Amino acid sequence: MDCNGCNRCTDVKCSIETKCQQLDRSLMDKWGAISFPIYQTATFAHEGLGQSTGYDYTRMQNPTRKQLESIVAYLENGIDAIAFSSGMAAVATIMELFKPGDHFIIDEDLYGGSIRLFNEISTKNGLTYTAINLSKEDITPYIKENTKAVYLETPTNPMMNVTDIKKLSKITAEKKLLLIVDNTFLSPYFQNPLDLGADIVIHSGTKFLGGHHDTIGGFVVVKDEKLDERLRFIYKTTGAGLSPFDSWLILRGIRTLAVRLDRAQQNALELAKFLKLKKRVTKVIYPGLPDHPGYEIMKEQARGFGAMLTFEVDSAETAKYILDNVQLIYFAESLGGTETLITYPITQTHADVPKDLLEKNGINDRVLRLSVGIEGIADLKAEFNRIFESL
Numbered sequence: 001m002d003c004n005g006c007n008r009c010t011d012v013k014c015s016i017e018t019k020c021q022q023l024d025r026s027l028m029d030k031w032g033a034i035s036f037p038i039y040q041t042a043t044f045a046h047e048g049l050g051q052s053t054g055y056d057y058t059r060m061q062n063p064t065r066k067q068l069e070s071i072v073a074y075l076e077n078g079i080d081a082i083a084f085s086s087g088m089a090a091v092a093t094i095m096e097l098f099k100p101g102d103h104f105i106i107d108e109d110l111y112g113g114s115i116r117l118f119n120e121i122s123t124k125n126g127l128t129y130t131a132i133n134l135s136k137e138d139i140t141p142y143i144k145e146n147t148k149a150v151y152l153e154t155p156t157n158p159m160m161n162v163t164d165i166k167k168l169s170k171i172t173a174e175k176k177l178l179l180i181v182d183n184t185f186l187s188p189y190f191q192n193p194l195d196l197g198a199d200i201v202i203h204s205g206t207k208f209l210g211g212h213h214d215t216i217g218g219f220v221v222v223k224d225e226k227l228d229e230r231l232r233f234i235y236k237t238t239g240a241g242l243s244p245f246d247s248w249l250i251l252r253g254i255r256t257l258a259v260r261l262d263r264a265q266q267n268a269l270e271l272a273k274f275l276k277l278k279k280r281v282t283k284v285i286y287p288g289l290p291d292h293p294g295y296e297i298m299k300e301q302a303r304g305f306g307a308m309l310t311f312e313v314d315s316a317e318t319a320k321y322i323l324d325n326v327q328l329i330y331f332a333e334s335l336g337g338t339e340t341l342i343t344y345p346i347t348q349t350h351a352d353v354p355k356d357l358l359e360k361n362g363i364n365d366r367v368l369r370l371s372v373g374i375e376g377i378a379d380l381k382a383e384f385n386r387i388f389e390s391l
């Protein structure tokens with residue numbers, strides 16, 4: 001593992017598990033607090049004219065946020081990470097890089113909120129896009145003179161399509177398109193898109209990075225200085241920075257990223273195999289199953305398969321029955337926390353996605369999504385056994 005210019009240690013190249021424990025020593029407070037302090041201040045005093053401490057106003061910089069940004073940049077092998085008040089604020093800020101008339105290519109299976117942003121806000125601002133299945137289709141015929149970027153998630157939400165980032169990046173680099181990857185589903189623990197040729201990585205920090213469903217946050221990570229400068233300028237101007245307290249919560253969440261994800265992934269694989277054997281379950285989509293079409297690519301480009309699992313049942317009634325009868329699992333939106341959540345994409349995360357697109361992607365009223373947590377696997381299985389037996 002490359003330390004990517006980290007100055008925390010001089011001759012050790014540390015693992016990602018260790019990286020999660022490393023505060024940026026150059027940003028430590030003067031007392032050496034290991035739980036990094038929450039700098040709950042809007043503004044900072046200057047010692048004299050032209051003598052800034054590097055912190056002026058929290059919309060622009062804040063020590064707690066900077067500590068967090070340094071760690072996220074380190075985990076993603078970027079030169080900078082910018083922390084936002086939500087994942088959507090991160091995506092919306094990236095859209096400010098473009099001007100009316102610009103075109104981008106997106107994957108057709110994306111987080112519903114991102115699709116809503118592109119449809120309702122970006123389009124109004126004069127951007128145009130083409131949505132295709134990037135896991136299957138070549139982008140070349142869709143590139144126009146005004147195409148500026150390609151935007152994707154892999155695996156996708158909720159259908160778990162896997163795109164070969166490295167292969168795609170060869171084309172985007174040649175055509176000078178920005179390759180933007182939302183890496184929320186795997187987190188930097190399992191996948192580093194910048195190393196595979198992406199230009200921008202996005203995270204909803206609300207999910208695995210925060211890890212406890214107690215805060216909302218987002219990140220943009222880059223490896224190019226010019227792009228970073230431009231994004232920092234938009235950031236300080238539009239003002240969607242993450243608050244000091246929320247920065248602290250995500251800093252704390254990252255400490256356990258590795259152990260949480262190892263356990264959640266182990267549970268997800270077990271549960272995927274288990275659900276596959278159930279009569280009422282007609283399809284299980286988990287990229288860690290060898291029959292998943294993206295399995296081989298994931299093995300190449302990621303260090304794991306994650307903890308997200310989608311399954312389809314025999315009828316809408318069965319789906320509703322499961323949602324009505326979960327006890328240990330929470331029926332809730334979101335993902336990436338320590339507890340297992342079940343989501344109904346058609347009425348929750350993807351409620352604002354146009355019907356034809358839902359149909360095309362196979363998101364119907366029989367599809368359920370699980371964000372698998374770190375509970376005892378026997379209890380999760382018992383939950384489903386109880387529900388299926390009472391059907």
Ligand SMILES: *Cc1c(COP(=O)(O)O)cnc(C)c1O
Pocket residue numbers: 086087088089111113114153157182184185203204205206207216217218
């Ligand atoms: C949740 C999510 C977002 C949006 O993040 P918020 O923190 O909810 O604003 C974007 N992309 C993906 C893949 C997500 O799961």
